[in-house]
Amino acid sequence: MKRTRGRVVHVESLADLDRRLDAGATRLGSWRVHRLDLVVHGARLRGCDVRGTTFLGCRFRPGDDDALVAAGALVLPDVGASPLDVYRPHLYTADELYDREPYSRSLDARAYAWSQRVPGRDDSLAASLHDHAIDEALDAFVAGRRIAGVMGGHATQRDDAGYVDAAQLGRLLGGDLTVATGGGPGAMEAANLGARLAGLDPAALETAVAVLATVPTFRPSIDAWVRTALDAVADLPEPRTTLGVPTWHYGHEPPNLFATAIAKYVGNPTREAVLLEICHAGIVFLPGAAGTVQEVFQDACENYYADEASVAPMVLVGREHWTESLPAWPLLQALARGRAMEQHVHLVDTVDEAAELLLP
Known part of the structure; x- marks a missing residue:
């Protein structure tokens, strides 16, 4: 859930900014102001206590950003030519990724095209900052x-x-x-x-x-x-x-x-x-190919070294698939033997059985 009150407040529109300032907000230390055009807001912001305020990818009239930094704010510019908001405070929605039609004009498509070019220093920094924001x-x-x-x-x-x-x-x-x-x-x-x-x-x-x-x-x-x-x-x-x-x-x-x-x-x-x-x-692994097999054993590695309190159940669905088509199950069983994970790896035939194993 996006925070709009409390210790950290994310301000993502000029309407929200004006509403807060009009309501009498003067101490902005907990604010994170995202990608706003603040060219006409400089004087008003300089009249506030901005110690601890963070301005992320915002635009300012020349000199206003320096004045805010001098008053204790942190001003971080956009990085590179990335189409992504590298400081975004929340996860995406489908509406954001599919923001335009046709798909080739959407944010998702533009970001993919950008991600496939040979990265320069600013591109690599933008990618790292974006993924860090997604982590948070x-x-x-x-x-x-x-x-x-x-x-x-x-x-x-x-x-x-x-x-x-x-x-x-x-x-x-x-x-x-x-x-x-x-x-x-x-x-x-x-x-x-x-x-x-x-x-x-x-x-x-x-x-x-x-x-x-x-x-x-x-x-x-x-x-x-x-x-x-x-x-x-x-x-x-x-x-x-x-x-x-x-x-x-x-x-x-x-x-x-x-x-x-x-x-x-x-x-x-x-x-x-x-x-x-x-x-x-826990995780249910449905029949899949190389990517799913990779996920099975990446998860198995985590569980292999986990203590009893940290093991998460693993359920493979499709006996024929996991024992004959892609026989990952025998190896998974062998890895689990004698470990804390042994009682938490399962092979079943139906999704109903899989759900029963994970539901409380």
Whole structure:
């Protein structure tokens, strides 16, 4: 939740700034002012106590920024030519990432294009600052929540049986837990959808999946894929909270629109580690390929060295997939033997069984 009162206050619009100043605010020490054009506000701000105030990416009339710094404020300029707000105080929403049509003009597409060029010093600094800001926003989001992860293949299409299974898993978990995924298409989209609709009649999920199946994949048209997602949930009640953690490293796979909070990173290694770390209620691994296998053993490594109080359950769904197609299960069993994690790794056949193992 964005802080608008208390110890730290984020001011993100001129209307909010004027409202606060008009109400008599003069001590701005707890304020974080984000990317505002303050050219005509200099005199008014200089009349306030700005010791400890932080101005992030704001514009000033020449000399006003120096005066504010001299009075005790911290003024941090924009860094490089990044399309990203490197000082953003909260996670993304789908509306922010898909802010323009067609998709090629959206923030998500612009950020992906920027992230793929050979970085200069300012670009690298901007990426680091942005991902640090996402880290802080994600820390605030997960505080007090029990997070359950769902990992699975990005290639699962909306008209596949596996998509229905992932959506059902998200619905089962989402009633009591906050469901987190990698934030992309395929099984990740399905799990975020199911979690978003948790608590509604199961028919609501069935209807949404039927609408989505008319555009099974984001290829060749991301715009058609996005419009169908919006149509699928257009008339539904306020959604349950669900989290996506995607990355512009895989920017050719667009983020799904069903995560209500999106922690999108520039760098993938940080994103992978963070996604596994926050899932204290456990992780369900649906059938997937190389990326899912990597996540299985990255999570296994964390659990291998964990003490009894820190192990998070691991549930692999699909006996044939994990013992024959990609036989990760025998190795996982061997790793777990004799360790604190041994009683917390499971192989099941259905998403219903998986949900039972994670639900309180």
